[in-house]
Amino acid sequence: MPLPSPEDIRSARAENPRLHARDLAERLGLAEAELCAALLGQGATRIAAHPDAVLPRLKAFGPLLALTRNEACVIEKTGVYDGYRPGPHAALVVNEAIDLRIFPSHWVHGFALEEETARGVKRSLQFFDAAGDAVHKIHLRLDSKAEHWEPLLGLLRLEDQAPDLALSPRRPPEPARIVPERRDALREGWNALEDTHQFLRLCAKLKMNRLGAYRLAGAPFVRPLAPGAVETLLNRAAGSDVPIMVFVGNMGCIEIHTGPIARVLETGPWINVLDPGFDLHLRRDQIAETFAVVKNTARGPAHSVECFDANGLLIAQIFGVLRAGAEAVAGWNALVADLPDAEQMEAAE
Structure with a gap:
């Protein structure tokens, strides 16, 4: 069965505005990152994905919503991205509100999204692993300093804005290893x-x-x-x-x-x-x-x-x-x- 075209993906998003991106991607047989890629030039911008390039620049926005999830659980915290500590294998954001343990090798694809909603423009930074699964998302809030959005995109925007993504097969879960x-x-x-x-x-x-x-x-x-x-x-x-x-x-x-x-x-x-x-x-x-x-x-x-x-x-x-x-x-x-x-x-x- 052929994969849906970018136009088909955009239509599916428009027809299912309340469906979470992860669920829509599963319904379409896609990785979630491919939904973002289908919006390139129409509200999405491909950006640098490495945490060192992104996270130290977020403090200026003030309060942001940090979202991390796996298949069965979603956690959302609101706070300032302050206290970033880089590391080649593991990085940190540590403060009273935002507390993250980050593994940079899995931050492979990055997108900045601007989506029109009934409540106005919704802006977010979304990061995905090599298989196209979300590793972390950052959403601007009403009280975020949105004037920093365009300057940030100017710094993070990649030259390659093609919609094609080179995705790797998803690593299968490891069952219990017992000796x-x-x-x-x-x-x-x-x-x-x-x-x-x-x-x-x-x-x-x-x-x-x-x-x-x-x-x-x-x-x-x-x-x-x-x-x-x-x-x-x-x-x-x-x-x-x-x-x-x-x-x-x-x-x-x-x-x-x-x-x-x-x-x-x-x-x-x-x-x-x-x-x-x-x-x-x-x-x-x-x-x-x-x-x-x-x-x-x-x-x-x-x-x-x-x-x-x-x-x-x-x-x-x-x-x-x-x-x-x-x-x-x-x-x-x-x-x-x-x-x-x-x-x-x-x-x-």
Whole structure:
């Protein structure tokens, strides 16, 4: 079946104004970046994609909306892109509102979009990986300083504005990698952790991945949780003042929210956090496995709740905030401890 032409893509966008770009791309059998490419010269401009070229120039805009997603979860934070720290393998944006972990090698295609809507012109910067999947999007708000838009495009615009994209095949998800005979070594190494960032190095050393290690390790390090644990946790956290850290990401970017949450709403398969400056949209029907996990750190044990989809992809991680103090940590740990585990639910059935 031939791929739709740029004209067909533009028509489909016009006919489905409420459909999210990711969903429209899937319906058309395209990568999301190809939707942007179809608008080149008609509201879209191909721009430099490397974070070093873009992110240090965004502070002047004032408040912007930062959006990062994977197949099952979307996180949106509003704030200023201040505190950019470059790095060849990993870069950061770190401030109270915008907290990003960036992996520049996956920022391959960049577009600036100007789209006419009923509310006026909607402007955004959108970045995609080699397969054309979105890694990060930046949206101007009504209170953003839009006078910086045209000067920014003048700096970032590429000479090549052709609509053809050279896309690579999407990397297939990696299933759980488990090496049963190394369980004792995993547990010994886990017990010796001094920082959560050491965990993935331990997994690599033992030829496992995160999901495989979680399935293998057992108590007291990991507890499989019952279905619905994440929405239960979010609802209970919203009824408290306990601050949490929510990590949502993909291969190119991880976005983090830190603070308490207040408003949790369910809409169809989605569970949503809708707070000032922070939105989270999580497809609970795509959660296949959830774990309560504890790892040692210099500040004490870090307890997290982490969920995966049926392909083994990490959807989201939710931690307590160790630096918030003993009372906040105790409150978070109690929320996690009170979640039913998978075996309890199976026994009840």
